[in-house]
Structure formats: structure tokens, C-alpha cells
Amino acid sequence: MKRIAVIAHDGMKAEMVAFVKDHSALFSNSKLFATGTTGQYVQQAGLTVKKLLSGPKGGDAQIASMVAEGKLDAVIFFRDALGKHPHEPDVQMLLRLCDLHNVALATNPSTAKLLVLGLEAQMANE
Ligand SMILES: O=C(CO)COP(=O)(O)O
Numbered sequence: 528m529k530r531i532a533v534i535a536h537d538g539m540k541a542e543m544v545a546f547v548k549d550h551s552a553l554f555s556n557s558k559l560f561a562t563g564t565t566g567q568y569v570q571q572a573g574l575t576v577k578k579l580l581s582g583p584k585g586g587d588a589q590i591a592s593m594v595a596e597g598k599l600d601a602v603i604f605f606r607d608a609l610g611k612h613p614h615e616p617d618v619q620m621l622l623r624l625c626d627l628h629n630v631a632l633a634t635n636p637s638t639a640k641l642l643v644l645g646l647e648a649q650m651a652n653e
Contacts, residue, residue, distance in 0.1 A: 532560040538607035562586030587617040601631040
């Protein structure tokens with residue numbers, strides 16, 4: 528079972544909800560994690576998700592730590608490129624650790640769609 532984290536900045540939460548609904552077959556067959564508020568929305572969309580702390584309170588850092596420990600297969604992080612975020616250092620840490628540990632990372636919906644296709648193909652072969 529794939530282990531996937533989903534995160535969305537406030538300006539991108541509606542897109543994340545639409546995205547998880549569009550791909551609910553994959554997400555309901557995965558172990559899903561999310562930062563706190565994103566997780567609430569994902570739950571309301573009908574999916575089972577393990578909620579971590581809210582992003583600004585350390586949720587991104589918790590997901591970064593899971594990446595470092597080899598506990599995630601993919602991170603889907605819809606970033607609001609126009610927003611300013613008090614926890615930007617945590618965001619950068621998460622992106623860096625995904626690159627360092629070669630964990631699949633999508634930071635916008637177009638790339639996430641391609642990532643999901645790849646994960647579905649892998650799951651079909653497992
Ligand atoms: O801030 C976030 C990502 O950096 C997201 O956190 P929430 O899902 O708790 O809003």
C-alpha cells in the first residue's frame with residue numbers, strides 16, 4: 528500500500544479537495560497522511576486520513592521527518608505561490624528532504640495528476 532502525504536496552503540485547499548475526490552480510488556487504497564487543516568478537508572471529502580499538526584504549528588516538519596525516515600512514498604503539496612507563510616523554513620525543509628531522499632514530490636495539480644498516474648501504474652503491477 529502506498530504511503531502518501533497531502534498538504535495544501537489555504538489558497539489551494541479547494542483544489543486539493545477537488546483533486547482527492549477526482550482520485551478517490553487511489554487515495555482510499557493508500558495510507559494517507561495530511562497536515563491538520565488539509566486533513567480535515569480531506570476527511571470531509573470522505574477519505575480516511577491520518578492528520579498531523581497544522582502546517583504552521585509543525586505539520587510540514589512532521590511530514591519532512593517521515594520523509595527522512597523512509598515512511599512516505601509520495602508527497603503532494605499544493606503550494607500557494609502568491610502567499611507568504613510564517614513557516615516557510617519548514618516548507619523548504621520538506622522540499623529539500625524529498626529531494627535528498629528521492630521521494631516523489633508534486634507541488635502543483637498538473638504534476639500531481641501525472642504522479643497519481645504513475646502510482647496507479649505501480650499499484651497495478653504490485
Ligand atoms: O501550512 C500548510 C503547508 O505549509 C498546510 O497546513 P494546514 O493543512 O494545517 O493548513
